[in-house]
Amino acid sequence: MRASDKVKSAPISFVPAITLAVICLVCALLLAGTYELTRDAISEQEAQAAKNRMIAIFPDGNQFKEVRIEEDLKAQLISDGCACEEIHEALDSDGNRMGYIIVSRSFGYAGDIIVTSGFLPDGSIVHVIVTAPDETPKLGKEVEEKYFTDRFSGVSAGDHAENCVDMISGATISSKAVCTAFNKAVETFRTLSEKGVIGS
Template identity: 30%
Template sequence: MKVKITAKEVLKPALSLFVFCLVMTLLLAGTNLLTKDMIKEQELKTEETARKVVFASADSFEAKDGYFLALKDGETIGYIFTTEADSYGGALKVMTGISEAGKVTGVSILSIDDTPGLGMNAKNESFRGQYLQDVPAAGFEVVTDGGAGEGEINALTGATITSKAVTTAVNEAVSQFNNLKAGD
């Protein structure tokens, strides 16, 4: 027995699927168009809050080319850098404050998409607080034995990739700081 398939039997479901996909695409594009300004505004608020966290002693901030100056009574007391690194769950965005004297004043994770309960622990103060020390000339190093000394960061248990990614981002800020200070 031979089964005959007509063009109508093929085209009708294909056309229905095409129309459905087209409508969904238009709805998603419209939603994106309506929310993109709100998303950008929320990102700016998050970054403003993070600047206050990574440099709490500053009373204002001034945008420069690729970084922010942390100011107190109009005088520069430090710098704030936003850097990125590749982590376990994708791109990781970190904001780092560094004082004029070369001490990290704060580290804030702006975006991370790592494993909950492991890599996401990088947001915890117990991890981020390890960076609050003088900037090592060669940058920070991640250690896994739990015995971090000066210039070293204890890796998060089960999240060494995330620990190294945060450290890479902080070290990029350190590099930008060193380049900035070398140009003074």
């Protein structure tokens, strides 16, 4: 092959790479566009799911008011390792306080496990709901089942879950993650009660 032929054919070798780059760019743009189109809908679904969990804990709740925490207290909770994502005060139709809902999370076997804990004003646990979307079906996801979450009912804010809740056999990591998240909620309730932010 003559040198001139090599020069003429050289640019052709770049065609597959350029084609692949264009395809990747188009795919990235499509994914970004899909995310933008569905972001609001996903956020609304997540917000509704969170509200449904709160209603499941306090069925007679008419309003769930977010509890505001001062920045220095937030810093203390973070320092103590018990920072939670959300804290709501549950009110009935007459505006009377029913209790509090604290949302916390911990990493399980395959992803984050979210624990929504309901407290009476005196610190007693009303109900706990576990959301573990990434855990292994029929094993780690067992932590979502009522027979496990019912074990937390009646526990007080003075107790730690490991002392009064039996783990699920074969799903120890997931069970411990639930207990860790639950303990964060307990410590948060205790600290905020001591500071007079929440409580009876």
